[in-house]
Amino acid sequence: MSTPEPSPTPKAIKPRRFELITLGDELLLGLTANSHLTFIGGQLGRRGVQLARNVTITDEAGAIERQFRESWAGADVVITSGGLGPTCDDRTREVIAEVLGQSLVFEPIIEAAIMERFNRFGLKTLPPNNLKQAYRLEGGDFLPNAHGTAPGLWFEEAGKVLCMLPGPPNELQPMFTEQVLPRLAERGFLLSGEAYVQLRTAGIGESELEARLQPVFDAHGGAGEDGPLSVAFCAHAGQVDCRLSSPSGLLTSEQLQAIAAQCEGLLGEDFMCYGEASLAKVCVDLLRAGDKTLAVAEAGTGGLLTSEFGEICGVAKCFLGALVCNSNEAKVTLLDCPECLISQHGAVSAECAVALATGVAERLGADYALSITAFSGAPCANERGNEVGTIFVGLHAPDGVWARKLSYPGPRRTIKTRAVNAALDWLRRELVRANARSAEGACLI
Amino acid sequence: MSTPEPSPTPKAIKPRRFELITLGDELLLGLTANSHLTFIGGQLGRRGVQLARNVTITDEAGAIERQFRESWAGADVVITSGGLGPTCDDRTREVIAEVLGQSLVFEPIIEAAIMERFNRFGLKTLPPNNLKQAYRLEGGDFLPNAHGTAPGLWFEEAGKVLCMLPGPPNELQPMFTEQVLPRLAERGFLLSGEAYVQLRTAGIGESELEARLQPVFDAHGGAGEDGPLSVAFCAHAGQVDCRLSSPSGLLTSEQLQAIAAQCEGLLGEDFMCYGEASLAKVCVDLLRAGDKTLAVAEAGTGGLLTSEFGEICGVAKCFLGALVCNSNEAKVTLLDCPECLISQHGAVSAECAVALATGVAERLGADYALSITAFSGAPCANERGNEVGTIFVGLHAPDGVWARKLSYPGPRRTIKTRAVNAALDWLRRELVRANARSAEGACLI
Known part of the structure; x- marks a missing residue:
């Protein structure tokens, strides 16, 4: 990027x-x-x-x-x-x-x-x-x-x-x-062009982000109210934005962009994009860049992951479809998730997340698939010793399929939003690496 | 209700x-x-x-x-x-x-x-x-x-x-x-209870609603700023709220509730609920009351209908699942939608809406199913003479399956929201009648 x-x-x-x-x-x-x-x-x-x-x-x-x-x-x-x-x-x-x-x-x-x-x-x-x-x-x-x-x-x-x-x-x-x-x-009350650069990050907390970028800010006279560089952070459910501007006008927009590029370099994969794009939009751009397709299967999150893709213009070409399975029958009938797997490991398990990701990828012929399994019952539901906030996400990629356990405190809506963002961020990092590998491959040829 | x-x-x-x-x-x-x-x-x-x-x-x-x-x-x-x-x-x-x-x-x-x-x-x-x-x-x-x-x-x-x-x-x-x-x-800075009664309606415009309820307001001294009864309307995407209060304190909350009940009586099926519940929540309550289940299939609305059910507590028991099919392959593979039907009538058609509703109801074993088909391509996409704002919704019920054509002006997001609300309101009215029929049946026995 x-x-x-x-x-x-x-x-x-x-x-x-x-x-x-x-x-x-x-x-x-x-x-x-x-x-x-x-x-x-x-x-x-x-x-x-x-x-x-x-x-x-x-x-x-x-x-x-x-x-x-x-x-x-x-x-x-x-x-x-x-x-x-x-x-x-x-x-x-x-x-x-x-x-x-x-x-x-x-x-x-x-x-x-x-x-x-x-x-x-x-x-x-x-x-x-x-x-x-x-x-x-x-x-x-x-x-x-x-x-x-x-x-x-x-x-x-x-x-x-x-x-x-x-x-x-x-x-x-x-x-x-x-x-x-x-x-x-x-009347000279506004700039004639755009005035700031925003870096969007994922998977890193606000204070850690500030600490990681401090050396860059220090090298440019600090990020104080009176310095040439002004820095503002804004956190939202697993993402943190860092906005660089120069209200005093001491830094030109080229200088701000150069500072932003230094920040990007320090952040590596934690850097998500410039501007305002959502995690789903960034994933879709990466899928398009690599000419790959995606499918989604959700259980217990009621379509929250799917709806992240809903507003992206022209998404249908790379986002083939999604299944929201609220019943175990739906998982078995529609995604070939083995019944014995659900009864042995539970519907909210790493095994089930893997089966759903693979099932939806194969059914829809997608290169990548994300799955998410969470308790959808009453807020007090508790099964197999997992805490209520426990969620498993599965990722099916061309070179393998994995599951991860996530656990967040807070109300159900927050937990689900964070889990959806964590799933998307996992896919994003996987796509960044895959695209980098194929760029390397292209260079070697 | x-x-x-x-x-x-x-x-x-x-x-x-x-x-x-x-x-x-x-x-x-x-x-x-x-x-x-x-x-x-x-x-x-x-x-x-x-x-x-x-x-x-x-x-x-x-x-x-x-x-x-x-x-x-x-x-x-x-x-x-x-x-x-x-x-x-x-x-x-x-x-x-x-x-x-x-x-x-x-x-x-x-x-x-x-x-x-x-x-x-x-x-x-x-x-x-x-x-x-x-x-x-x-x-x-x-x-x-x-x-x-x-x-x-x-x-x-x-x-x-x-x-x-x-x-x-x-x-x-x-x-x-x-x-x-x-x-x-x-500390006495707030009322101890709610200060108003809100009736929520669906499928009726603001001015028609006001005209329908005017006789009730007139019978209680009018709905002016100085009278005992204060009435406020608020419209949002196919729903209109009517809020009754008595800022002067001349009407007790029991009296306000009695006036609201008279309004409810006049409104018939256009009355949706008291308070703030969403159309999806009202449908889920009606499904539960009739011990029925629901499935959803969407094409071109990217999960917008499905996500309406996402935040309802304990919804999984009656909302069995949903399919978001962005590709025609997904409709054929997952929902048995005949390929020749799509090529003959188009993916956005009454025939396809019916096939998707029946397909998802049968696959998931649901009593009711809602389907929605809309253009998901670029905003300028136009197929088979249908205008861009055209959407078909399908309803599968125990006693039949139907489709309706909807057409709204406005930006894509508004069109989709209105279509989703229209689909849910169709289901709601169907469930109200079905529950009334089975209540009558129970009385006869």
């Missing part, structure tokens, strides 16, 4: 404080995930800006006023989402105009756009409550909305930017990438 | 201001969704409290200090998540202790718990950076963590509560429900 393509060194930007205010009772009541934070935070992060703060508040006028006043006083850029709709609980435009001492002026272009939208849906007259969406701040601009009635609003004062966006994600997202990002970049 | 157990009428609570501070660069950079807001907001909402504000900040010391100082000054309850880990960017404990003028004291019980955890993983010595997790605020308490090394921290002063929780959701969530909610309820 090679380092990502070098992108042109982004010009340094003056650090500015960005705040995002997200409005909505449905967010505070946990009924809807705050996708605006994920989206806007991600978009800004890729352009060298980390949101300083995201505040989620109710759509009540007093809450909007207090929060906007505070954020506008301290930040350089304030982005709001929501509260621009036609109903009586949409108050963002009016409240913020008042805080800024701006009057709202009627904008015929917006009215015409709303009218045109209503006509397209076969409506002939504009409901009066939609009319309030045709107003912009006196000293500001508006951002046309191709996917809804509420335009975004834009306002600048004393070097600060305010940007008010509509709440529905399918309206906010294109408006943000197509209109807001270019406007911010024009 | 019967109404939920009546719980004691929750005592009214004095309104208090709850703020949640979520820490983490990964949230602000959009790398991780803010699941803590969704979880904690939802849990508090069910106990009659709406979060006043959620603030997400970086894990930088200055940001934690500024935000905590501000939130602690204005709120009655401040909950923080994250920054209690062992690495150098975990600073919450230290910074907040300083703001509160509290010293940190070493707690041997926490050290022993961390030690014990490390021993279980086969580690004999405690890494020095884990030691800082063994400290609590001088005047405060700690919340044991059964799923990780960082305990939660609890502190009370002048009627205010501070609760600091670890960042990983699998650690935070059980700590919140098992320790934080009871502590807050004891």
Whole structure:
């Protein structure tokens, strides 16, 4: 695996404080995930800006006023989402105009756009409550909305930017990438290119990872808040991400990529990929690179391993299929797992994991197969002295078949997720070695 | 299906201001969704409290200090998540202790718990950076963590509560429900029971649902902000929830449950369940009630239908297994789907959906089977004049086997989710009728 393509060194930007205010009772009541934070935070992060703060508040006028006043006083850029709709609980435009001492002026272009939208849906007259969406701040601009009635609003004062966006994600997202990002970049508030390098690792803990990479960080002036290099770790179920950036702009993106390549070299097989790919995606890429196929058999994990492959585009060519066997009959009928093997060693055993991996590989004609066997019964189920968290995974490869016992503490869902990741990581390491061997073989020829 | 157990009428609570501070660069950079807001907001909402504000900040010391100082000054309850880990960017404990003028004291019980955890993983010595997790605020308490090394921290002063929780959701969530909610309820900060009744429906749109239920709402003084009854709708991928509450406290929980029962009566088969159960869970309950079994076959949906059953406790007894067939060979070899049927009608066809449902039911000896066939190729794949969003679902029941064509607009992921929900809802309605028929049969005998 090679380092990502070098992108042109982004010009340094003056650090500015960005705040995002997200409005909505449905967010505070946990009924809807705050996708605006994920989206806007991600978009800004890729352009060298980390949101300083995201505040989620109710759509009540007093809450909007207090929060906007505070954020506008301290930040350089304030982005709001929501509260621009036609109903009586949409108050963002009016409240913020008042805080800024701006009057709202009627904008015929917006009215015409709303009218045109209503006509397209076969409506002939504009409901009066939609009319309030045709107003912009006196000293500001508006951002046309191709996917809804509420335009975004834009306002600048004393070097600060305010940007008010509509709440529905399918309206906010294109408006943000197509209109807001270019406007911010024009004013020098964003980098012109990507701003950080992320290494993703598997099978190594956060503290061990930090310790292993420390020599690289030290060689580049340490990974402190004030140094040229900034390092952040993020752990999730058997994977740890390490993100390298240079908020001060002292390191160019080529230098960051060179540092990342040194880290990769130190990590060996524990290095998984650059960026955001999942373990399953990395495995699929390795399978494709080696022109190999995969099958999966699961017992007791209810399709969790299989579903990791579900969202990978065009996966069907190398991922031939999967069997989720909840009953022993299914293992026997569908995968030729010998009945006596199950009765002698148990359904959750190394022997059974091996039989399932081989069975599904042979049935589907796959080069590789992963199997996983776990207790699927009640949380208290306990059989043959194995603890509840015990899981066996099996790996069938062209040169052999093996099983491993895994044991994790924690709730069932966590145990299964970790086991699935451990199984995928085992396959990944096997594929890395196999691809390396065939590359060596190719060199010798 | 019967109404939920009546719980004691929750005592009214004095309104208090709850703020949640979520820490983490990964949230602000959009790398991780803010699941803590969704979880904690939802849990508090069910106990009659709406979060006043959620603030997400970086894990930088200055940001934690500024935000905590501000939130602690204005709120009655401040909950923080994250920054209690062992690495150098975990600073919450230290910074907040300083703001509160509290010293940190070493707690041997926490050290022993961390030690014990490390021993279980086969580690004999405690890494020095884990030691800082063994400290609590001088005047405060700690919340044991059964799923990780960082305990939660609890502190009370002048009627205010501070609760600091670890960042990983699998650690935070059980700590919140098992320790934080009871502590807050004891102090009268939360209702003692659920604050609302939720009806979940399937296969009916939001506006139609509202119109159907309006007579019930009207009979109880309407569903306005000022009336005794408050009604909220929430739609998600083919399901609509209707939540009944009485913020004024004028209706007791028994009265709310009686109103919900009237709604249930009006809805007939469109009523799915009370509360939060998934379609798959409702199907499993109906299968268990009728002592029947289910199998699943998927082609082109990558295990999405199967994974709906994965998290249901003890599902293995009635959900016998599933096959995810990405290749036509898998359909032929494993499910006896005739090759000529695929070549004549196509892999995405009513005929193939029927063959897969029957095949998996017979192979696994299941009473019911659901199948689903969709295009799994590139997003532009198009075959036999079917649009890309076309999906066929098949249902095998003891008294017959049928297929249905579904067609949805939108991105692939949305289409698949809607198709999976439509398939499950079809099975649900079939099971409701079958169970009703056998109940009638039992009455006649």
